[in-house]
Amino acid sequence: MKKILCFLVVVLFLSVSLGMAQAYVLKVKVQAANVRSEPDRNAAVVKTLQLGAIVESNNKIGEWFEIIVDDGRGNRVSGYISLSVVDIVSAGAQPAQPPVQQPVQPPVQPPVQQPAQPPVNVYVQPATYAAPKTYSGGGFRIFGGLASTNITYPKDRADQAAQGIAYEQFIKSRSGFLAGVGFESGSQFSFEIDAIYMPKGVKFQGSYDATAQGAGKIDFDIDAGMNAITVPLLLKLKILPGTTPYIFGGGEVGYILDGKVKYSITQDGQNQSGEEDMLQKDANGETTLNRIDYGVVFGGGFELALGGMRLTVEARYHMGLANLNKETAASKEAGVTGTDYIRTKALVVIAGIKL
Numbered sequence: 564m565k566k567i568l569c570f571l572v573v574v575l576f577l578s579v580s581l582g583m584a585q586a587y588v589l590k591v592k593v594q595a596a597n598v599r600s601e602p603d604r605n606a607a608v609v610k611t612l613q614l615g616a617i618v619e620s621n622n623k624i625g626e627w628f629e630i631i632v633d634d635g636r637g638n639r640v641s642g643y644i645s646l647s648v649v650d651i652v653s654a655g656a657q658p659a660q661p662p663v664q665q666p667v668q669p670p671v672q673p674p675v676q677q678p679a680q681p682p683v684n685v686y687v688q689p690a691t692y693a694a695p696k697t698y699s700g701g702g703f704r705i706f707g708g709l710a711s712t713n714i715t716y717p718k719d720r721a722d723q724a725a726q727g728i729a730y731e732q733f734i735k736s737r738s739g740f741l742a743g744v745g746f747e748s749g750s751q752f753s754f755e756i757d758a759i760y761m762p763k764g765v766k767f768q769g770s771y772d773a774t775a776q777g778a779g780k781i782d783f784d785i786d787a788g789m790n791a792i793t794v795p796l797l798l799k800l801k802i803l804p805g806t807t808p809y810i811f812g813g814g815e816v817g818y819i820l821d822g823k824v825k826y827s828i829t830q831d832g833q834n835q836s837g838e839e840d841m842l843q844k845d846a847n848g849e850t851t852l853n854r855i856d857y858g859v860v861f862g863g864g865f866e867l868a869l870g871g872m873r874l875t876v877e878a879r880y881h882m883g884l885a886n887l888n889k890e891t892a893a894s895k896e897a898g899v900t901g902t903d904y905i906r907t908k909a910l911v912v913i914a915g916i917k918l
Contacts, residue, residue, distance in 0.1 A: 589649040598642035602627035701749025706915025733769040764788040779831040793817030812861035819854040849891040858883040873917040883907035
């Protein structure tokens with residue numbers, strides 16, 4: 564008899580316990596709903612659910628529902644979501660009362676109720692939670708572009724040598740294509756080292772009337788071009804994670820591979836044209852062109868994800884600091900000194916692919 568009574572007590576206890584539990588199926592009705600560690604609007608956020616996410620709760624505390632969520636690190640944790648950000652899709656039946664009381668339950672659901680969804684439906688939209696963006700990584704880069712090159716020089720000395728003629732009006736930029744490879748270390752702050760085949764130089768074009776000096780009218784077209792291998796070492800700062808703009812700056816050192824001057828001069832209808840090698844040694848075995856060039860580089864660009872690669876587009880300014888005018892015995896006789904400097908400068912636009 565005692566065993567039967569114990570069995571009935573256990574059955575009654577389980578019936579009451581199951582009857583007291585009420586399951587809620589909730590649907591997020593806002594763009595982003597915070598799940599907090601406590602039923603309090605000031606509690607820490609453990610998860611953010613997106614619009615339309617379905618969750619289940621077996622415990623309601625005031626205006627809060629307790630739910631189980633994945634914290635993003637593979638851990639299932641308990642959290643609370645406010646009634647103000649969800650719609651109640653369905654709720655379990657109210658606990659049954661003893662037959663003698665015969666309570667009249669108001670109809671709270673349509674006659675045909677949908678059964679509570681199994682817990683697995685909490686994660687019907689796993690792709691909703693995108694992985695956090697990170698700064699792009701490093702790698703090797705291949706690039707090419709266009710350079711507009713020119714020179715800086717002591718203007719007063721040049722005008723003086725030109726006997727009062729405005730020397731600057733004849734200077735034109737020289738354009739050429741470049742190509743290179745580079746390596747970047749990656750992350751928000753990174754360094755980059757490149758090796759670039761790059762054109763440099765300047766053009767002199769125009770005409771002037773030298774009749775007063777007994778030379779008549781002179782038309783000229785002079786192209787002083789050089790090709791160099793230059794190695795910039797840059798420090799790069801990426802402004803935003805993911806697809807991002809960036810800025811950079813640093814120094815470079817280069818070596819002049821060749822240098823030629825092509826000219827065409829017409830004076831009083833007589834034309835003279837030709838080509839001279841700037842690296843050709845004179846009678847004293849000297850050249851007037853320094854082959855080592857160095858300076859600073861700065862600029863900015865943009866990096867865009869493209870499948871498994873990344874496309875980069877950037878603009879650079881190369882400002883030479885080395886004096887390419889080499890002082891020789893012949894230049895001293897002509898009155899050219901070390902203060903008569905010639906320095907390169909270039910505005911470069913390049914596009915590349917980082918592998």
